[in-house]
Amino acid sequence: MPEPTPARTVHIGGDHAAYELQRELVRWLVEEGHQVVDHGPLEYDAADDYPVFVLPAARAVAADPEARGIVLGGSGNGEQIAANKVAGVRAALASSPELAALARQHNDARIVSIGARFTDVATAQEIVRAFLTTEFEDEERHARRVAMLEAYEADGTLPA
Numbered sequence: 001m002p003e004p005t006p007a008r009t010v011h012i013g014g015d016h017a018a019y020e021l022q023r024e025l026v027r028w029l030v031e032e033g034h035q036v037v038d039h040g041p042l043e044y045d046a047a048d049d050y051p052v053f054v055l056p057a058a059r060a061v062a063a064d065p066e067a068r069g070i071v072l073g074g075s076g077n078g079e080q081i082a083a084n085k086v087a088g089v090r091a092a093l094a095s096s097p098e099l100a101a102l103a104r105q106h107n108d109a110r111i112v113s114i115g116a117r118f119t120d121v122a123t124a125q126e127i128v129r130a131f132l133t134t135e136f137e138d139e140e141r142h143a144r145r146v147a148m149l150e151a152y153e154a155d156g157t158l159p160a
Contacts, residue, residue, distance in 0.1 A: 007032075008132065009067040013039035013057035014079060015050035018072030018116035021124055025070065028125055054082040061110050062088035068132060069111035076115035083111045087153055090146075095119065097130035104134035108146050
């Protein structure tokens with residue numbers, strides 16, 4: 001049986017292509033004891049635009065250092081790109097629990113992006129569990145690289 005996920009605030013947002021998966025993940029996350037903030041969509045609409053739902057989720061994660069985020073779309077690519085437009089957020093596209101864990105361990109990613117057209121519910125749950133239970137390995141090389149990204153984001157300083 002998988003280890004329990006420490007409860008935390010999880011912001012989630014997506015698009016119509018991931019609507020069903022998002023509903024399943026919200027239900028599951030609540031059952032797991034997380035405080036879930038669902039930024040939508042709250043109903044299926046094939047004409048929706050993912051930035052409307054993803055950007056508020058990413059801003060909320062950026063504002064709360066303890067929060068994590070999940071963004072979902074057909075491929076997850078657009079949602080990852082949108083989330084990464086928000087200062088203070090590192091969003092990683094993950095198609096496996098191993099990639100989600102590495103995004104946390106090596107990059108201190110705060111948001112995981114999942115492609116609903118390529119990920120079933122059970123795999124998405126495994127990805128999210130790995131993402132939420134893995135801590136950043138604050139060893140020198142990873143911390144140095146994250147600091148370079150943060151410096152560039154803050155003032156455009158290029159790594160030397």
